[in-house]
Amino acid sequence: MPVLLPPALERSLDLLRCPTCRTHQLHPDRGALRCPVGHTFDIARHGYAGLLTGTRATSGDDTAMVQARDRFLATGAYDPVRGAVARLAAGAASERGTVLDVGCGTGYYLAGVLDQLSAARGLGLDTSVWALRSAARAHDRAAAAAWDAFRPFPLADGVADVVLNVFAPRNPEEFHRVLRPTGRLVVVRPTGRHLVELRRRLPGMVTVDRSKETRLHRALAPFFEAVATEPVEYPIVLTRTEARDLVAMTPSARHVSETDLDDADRLPDRLTVSVLATAYRPRR
Numbered sequence: 001m002p003v004l005l006p007p008a009l010e011r012s013l014d015l016l017r018c019p020t021c022r023t024h025q026l027h028p029d030r031g032a033l034r035c036p037v038g039h040t041f042d043i044a045r046h047g048y049a050g051l052l053t054g055t056r057a058t059s060g061d062d063t064a065m066v067q068a069r070d071r072f073l074a075t076g077a078y079d080p081v082r083g084a085v086a087r088l089a090a091g092a093a094s095e096r097g098t099v100l101d102v103g104c105g106t107g108y109y110l111a112g113v114l115d116q117l118s119a120a121r122g123l124g125l126d127t128s129v130w131a132l133r134s135a136a137r138a139h140d141r142a143a144a145a146a147w148d149a150f151r152p153f154p155l156a157d158g159v160a161d162v163v164l165n166v167f168a169p170r171n172p173e174e175f176h177r178v179l180r181p182t183g184r185l186v187v188v189r190p191t192g193r194h195l196v197e198l199r200r201r202l203p204g205m206v207t208v209d210r211s212k213e214t215r216l217h218r219a220l221a222p223f224f225e226a227v228a229t230e231p232v233e234y235p236i237v238l239t240r241t242e243a244r245d246l247v248a249m250t251p252s253a254r255h256v257s258e259t260d261l262d263d264a265d266r267l268p269d270r271l272t273v274s275v276l277a278t279a280y281r282p283r284r
């Protein structure tokens with residue numbers, strides 16, 4: 001039986017372009033998406049569009065990481081970060097605007113933005129099919145599609161009011177192409193103080209590169225200029241289970257041993273969340 005086209009995906013079809021021909025719009029056809037030339041892309045039974053073609057990107061977000069992320073985010077520990085993202089995005093998008101989340105993960109931040117915009121639509125892109133299963137149901141106005149952030153996006157020019165990039169890979173040239181001239185890019189990244197207590201105790205934790213801000217500025221400067229930055233820093237108190245989930249939901253999960261995670265002294269119950277959220281406008 002063909003998969004029914006999810007309503008949120010149907011509302012986003014005008015944004016999409018065939019990943020193969022790059023110009024033709026996609027249309028629903030018997031449980032799939034098809035362009036006029038005949039290129040066809042499946043709609044997964046979980047509700048997201050499978051647009052990746054050719055050699056697939058590898059993603060560290062396997063099912064265990066996604067499940068850990070769902071559990072951790074459900075605690076509300078990162079709600080202040082989501083609030084900052086929503087404030088910066090809401091200042092740029094109309095109530096009926098379009099929000100694109102590149103590297104959307106489970107759709108947590110995209111859903112937070114859509115909650116602030118009563119009639120806006122959202123589209124999340126990610127390579128992890130496990131994350132996309134959650135993203136496709138994160139919000140009733142959010143669609144989801146499998147895509148690699150480093151490839152040209154399967155989207156028409158100038159279709160997004162806001163592009164979100166939260167703890168995710170960046171493609172500045174494509175961000176610029178798909179944003180409207182009055183749109184905004186919202187980028188969230190960790191500071192050197194983010195989860196510093198964990199990094200001190202767990203040698204396998206991924207560190208924050210001291211040159212990260214310089215490299216970010218260098219990458220975005222040809223296409224964007226910053227208009228507002230909101231520092232977000234606060235303490236959180238976690239149970240051991242929540243701390244384990246926090247480690248397990250990140251790339252650090254591949255480097256931290258189970259022995260260290262089982263050692264109660266290695267998992268602090270108080271951590272510092274410290275990020276920068278910046279809104280950028282496109283250069284023209």
